[in-house]
Amino acid sequence: MSRLNSVIRRLQAQRDCLNAAAEMIKDHDGIVLEIGLGNGRTFDHLREIMPDREIFVFDRQIAAHPKCIPDDDHLFLGDIFETLPMAVERFAGKVALVHSDVGTGDEELNAKIASFIGKTLPAALIKGAIVASDQKIDVPGTIAEPLPEGVPQDRYFFRRYQ
Numbered sequence: 391m392s393r394l395n396s397v398i399r400r401l402q403a404q405r406d407c408l409n410a411a412a413e414m415i416k417d418h419d420g421i422v423l424e425i426g427l428g429n430g431r432t433f434d435h436l437r438e439i440m441p442d443r444e445i446f447v448f449d450r451q452i453a454a455h456p457k458c459i460p461d462d463d464h465l466f467l468g469d470i471f472e473t474l475p476m477a478v479e480r481f482a483g484k485v486a487l488v489h490s491d492v493g494t495g496d497e498e499l500n501a502k503i504a505s506f507i508g509k510t511l512p513a514a515l516i517k518g519a520i521v522a523s524d525q526k527i528d529v530p531g532t533i534a535e536p537l538p539e540g541v542p543q544d545r546y547f548f549r550r551y552q
């Protein structure tokens with residue numbers, strides 16, 4: 391497969407997963423956490439498909455398209471090892487969806503981040519909350535949910551909090 395087709399497939403799968411995750415929480419009130427602003431693509435999509443949800447965004451730096459930067463009140467700027475615990479304390483029991491897209495090229499670091507996110511998140515989640523992530527995250531109290539049709543296994547991961 392050409393690299394162009396590969397990128398297109400990856401992004402289509404990501405969009406399908408975000409659309410599916412939004413659908414999965416449609417009957418649950420709660421806020422959204424977007425972990426990994428990057429250039430703002432997925433943040434922009436989440437706010438487009440969930441215009442009535444409050445979305446809080448995490449990144450250690452701002453490198454997004456100017457139109458895809460949340461206002462200061464919805465931005466946790468800094469290392470998630472510091473900002474995520476603060477957010478979890480503030481939003482205890484209020485989060486309906488977490489989208490985590492912080493994968494780096496460093497597998498060891500990815501595993502460390504995934505482990506930290508997994509053990510930190512539960513206190514923030516409402517019953518029925520979805521954690522959608524680019525890396526496998528074991529979140530205590532959650533079970534795996536199937537991916538949308540056509541998305542290859544291990545391309546994305548869905549967990550639902552019980």
Ligand code: SAM
Pocket residue numbers: 425426427428429430431432433448449450451453468469470471491492493494503
């Ligand atoms: N979802 C984004 C998009 O669609 O444009 C892409 C996110 S990009 C793959 C990953 C982002 O995670 C980067 O912007 C990086 O700065 C951020 N990141 C990685 N490790 C982090 C950490 N420990 N704390 C805060 N942000 C981190």
